[in-house]
Amino acid sequence: MNQSELLRNVRDDEDIRPEVRSLISSLPSYTDNFKPLDTDIIVTSYPKSGTTWLKALTVALLQRSEDGFQNHPLTSDSPHGLVPFLEMKLYVKSSTPDLTKLSSSPRLFSTHMPFHTLREPLKDSPCKIVYVCRNVKDVIVSLWHFSLEEPDHVLFIRYEDLKEEPYAQVIRLAEFLGCPFTQEEIHSGSVEKILDLCSLDNLRNFGHQQEWDSMEQVASQYLLPQRRN
Numbered sequence: 292m293n294q295s296e297l298l299r300n301v302r303d304d305e306d307i308r309p310e311v312r313s314l315i316s317s318l319p320s321y322t323d324n325f326k327p328l329d330t331d332i333i334v335t336s337y338p339k340s341g342t343t344w345l346k347a348l349t350v351a352l353l354q355r356s357e358d359g360f361q362n363h364p365l366t367s368d369s370p371h372g373l374v375p376f377l378e379m380k381l382y383v384k385s386s387t388p389d390l391t392k393l394s395s396s397p398r399l400f401s402t403h404m405p406f407h408t409l410r411e412p413l414k415d416s417p418c419k420i421v422y423v424c425r426n427v428k429d430v431i432v433s434l435w436h437f438s439l440e441e442p443d444h445v446l447f448i449r450y451e452d453l454k455e456e457p458y459a460q461v462i463r464l465a466e467f468l469g470c471p472f473t474q475e476e477i478h479s480g481s482v483e484k485i486l487d488l489c490s491l492d493n494l495r496n497f498g499h500q501q502e503w504d505s506m507e508q509v510a511s512q513y514l515l516p517q518r519r520n
Contacts, residue, residue, distance in 0.1 A: 317378045318404065320386035322411045325377065330397035331418035332468065334374055338403055340425035341450040346370035346401055347489040349421065352465045353397070355481065360488050370494065374399040417444060419468065425450040457486050 327333075334349055336342040347370040354364060364373055375381055377400050381388040390398065402409055413420070422445060446467040453460045461482055465471050472481060487493065 314379055314383050317382040318408055320382040321377055321404070322408060324387055325382070325412045327413055327416040327418045328398060329417050331416070332397050332399050333377075333409075333413070333418065333420050334399070334401040335406075335409060335420055335422040336401070336403060337424060341423045341448075341453060342401065342403075343370050343494065344453070344489060344491060345421065345423050345448070346374040346399075347494055348461060348464060348485065349399065349468065350374060350395075351485045351489050352461070352468055352470055353395075353399075355470075355485065360484060363488065365488060365494070371401075374401045376400075377402045378404055419443075420445045421448065421464065421467070422446070423448045423450055423453065458482055461485060 332349065332353075334342070334345050336345065347365055350365060350370065350373050351360070351363065360366070371380075373395065375393075381390070381400075393399075409420075424447075446464065448460060448464070462472060476482070
């Protein structure tokens with residue numbers, strides 16, 4: 292069964308929630324219409340594998356300034372709002388969403404799409420892909436090999452490494468994103484400040500937990516559809 296037939300069968304399955312069916316229907320719109328810019332950054336993950344944390348870290352790294360983090364975007368908007376899902380936020384509403392409305396530069400996107408779906412519009416683009424996986428069983432082998440072949444294009448991060456050595460992984464992420472820490476920033480504690488800003492407890496205090504839970508619930512059913520009783 293090819294991908295088109297699979298998508299059609301899933302869309303026609305009456306046991307799948309309407310929002311999940313709508314989400315799956317958005318995938319062809321993405322593959323047919325998304326035109327990446329060379330500077331785009333795409334955060335890629337499996338549900339429940341550090342998506343929110345990685346989004347927050349990416350935004351914090353790219354939008355850090357000498358003024359500190361008191362008025363940082365993360366204090367007023369959620370990571371999911373700042374780094375919208377391609378399939379769950381943008382292409383689910385329109386086959387040709389107006390991406391010029393995105394305020395970030397570079398543009399930031401996220402996705403839970405399977406690698407073969409994600410890669411099609413990106414295969415000739417130098418845009419950056421950051422992929423986080425939770426354990427070896429979740430590793431998409433082809434994407435891991437892709438990261439080895441094109442280290443400037445794909446960064447592969449293990450969630451376990453992010454938890455065990457966050458300081459080193461944030462420095463690694465900053466270098467990949469093209470915004471490495473200066474020695475002055477390191478000595479002044481900028482890495483620690485970003486880790487504190489992006490701690491899950493801190494992000495939850497900004498009041499976005501309900502949005503995260505809703506997003507992740509739909510994403511989990513989209514990748515692993517569950518039958519209703």
